[in-house]
Amino acid sequence: MEKTLTGKTYDIQGFSVQDGPGIRTTVFLKGCPLRCPWCHSPESQEFKTELNWMGVRCLGIDACGKCLDACPNGAVTPGPVSQNAAGEDIVCPAVDKSKCDECGACAAACRAGALYMCGTDRTVDEVMRRIERDRPFFEESGGGVTVSGGECLSQPEFTLELLRRCKAAGLHTAVDTTGFVPWEVVEKLLPYTDVFLYDLKNMDSALHRQVIGVPNEPILDNARKIAGAGGRLWVRIPVIPMFNESKAHFDTYGRFLSDIRDAVDIVQLLPYHTLGVSKHDRLLKNDTVFMAEPPSDALMQDRKAQLEGYGLKVRVH
Ligand SMILES: C[S@@+](CC[C@H](N)C(=O)[O-])C[C@H]1O[C@@H](n2cnc3c(N)ncnc32)[C@H](O)[C@@H]1O
Numbered sequence: 001m002e003k004t005l006t007g008k009t010y011d012i013q014g015f016s017v018q019d020g021p022g023i024r025t026t027v028f029l030k031g032c033p034l035r036c037p038w039c040h041s042p043e044s045q046e047f048k049t050e051l052n053w054m055g056v057r058c059l060g061i062d063a064c065g066k067c068l069d070a071c072p073n074g075a076v077t078p079g080p081v082s083q084n085a086a087g088e089d090i091v092c093p094a095v096d097k098s099k100c101d102e103c104g105a106c107a108a109a110c111r112a113g114a115l116y117m118c119g120t121d122r123t124v125d126e127v128m129r130r131i132e133r134d135r136p137f138f139e140e141s142g143g144g145v146t147v148s149g150g151e152c153l154s155q156p157e158f159t160l161e162l163l164r165r166c167k168a169a170g171l172h173t174a175v176d177t178t179g180f181v182p183w184e185v186v187e188k189l190l191p192y193t194d195v196f197l198y199d200l201k202n203m204d205s206a207l208h209r210q211v212i213g214v215p216n217e218p219i220l221d222n223a224r225k226i227a228g229a230g231g232r233l234w235v236r237i238p239v240i241p242m243f244n245e246s247k248a249h250f251d252t253y254g255r256f257l258s259d260i261r262d263a264v265d266i267v268q269l270l271p272y273h274t275l276g277v278s279k280h281d282r283l284l285k286n287d288t289v290f291m292a293e294p295p296s297d298a299l300m301q302d303r304k305a306q307l308e309g310y311g312l313k314v315r316v317h
């Protein structure tokens, strides 16, 4: 029997106004080949379904402790004392990730919803049913559907099929991508993608590799090829302190984008923010998290004006 195609999602968000034109429904897929230290969705990085723990919901091992009893691998033990939402001291569970196989038994036992699994396998039909609920909002606002992640093109078959179905249903489509995927994957999507939301995180390939883990040449090549093939680009630049915010660096963006200007609908500058920091803790991995002061409004306006000087339409946020 043929296997049903599923995609591993971690969220589907209605009423999104940041992910392309109009009001959109954004389908977030799990898994990403990049490792941006400032990533505001660290739960999207791994391809597998993972255990998360939201401390403010936890009742404490002393009052509850269901997760300890539920774990078949002995991965959950009494951990540090912390304060709950009411300001009372509670003993938190500690999860030894080296013993955890992400089976989900502790999350199923946790009535408070403090432990939960992130990552759901969904068929295209299921996702389409969810999207169709929002159709009236698309029609009023000129919106549609955005497939995002993580890197949605790391699940190329699912993304392609979802986009095909959206186009067949008469919906506007956007693909939110890092661009770090083989050209053959992008090429197949072209007939079904109205616009690519396309991140350019740094123009210096050595720095890109050093900080994010991968070089930028495939990303820049794919941007040129999309432009050459008649695709539309909505370029996004996350403005990250000490990484890409300098005036000199923005001139390298300006020169690159000038060459493909006709294919660029808009350049969106996204000021670095710290909203994802608490999500890193939820993953129970003790990751070191990048923290910095967000760029000032004045700097964002300067960089906007600088890129406008290259004949580009630019917005902040
Ligand atoms: C969730 S990502 C989706 C696409 C893909 N993961 C990427 O990064 O290209 C959506 C946008 O948020 C940006 N972003 C991620 N973390 C951010 C942060 N801490 N501050 C500002 N923008 C951020 C990304 O650069 C990307 O433009």
Ligand code: SF4
Pocket: 051, 070, 071, 072, 073, 074, 075, 076, 095, 099, 100, 101, 102, 103, 104, 105, 106, 107
């Ligand atoms: S998900 Fe991990 S910690 Fe939770 S029960 Fe399974 S093995 Fe234990």
Ligand code: SF4
Pocket: 057, 058, 059, 060, 061, 064, 065, 066, 067, 068, 093, 109, 110, 111, 112, 113, 114, 115
């Ligand atoms: S089962 Fe949930 S609420 Fe109870 S101690 Fe474990 S994490 Fe906390």
Ligand code: SF4
Pocket: 032, 033, 034, 035, 036, 038, 039, 040, 041, 042, 044, 045, 149, 150, 151, 178
């Ligand atoms: S590319 Fe996007 S999802 Fe991947 S690590 Fe960077 S910000 Fe996070």
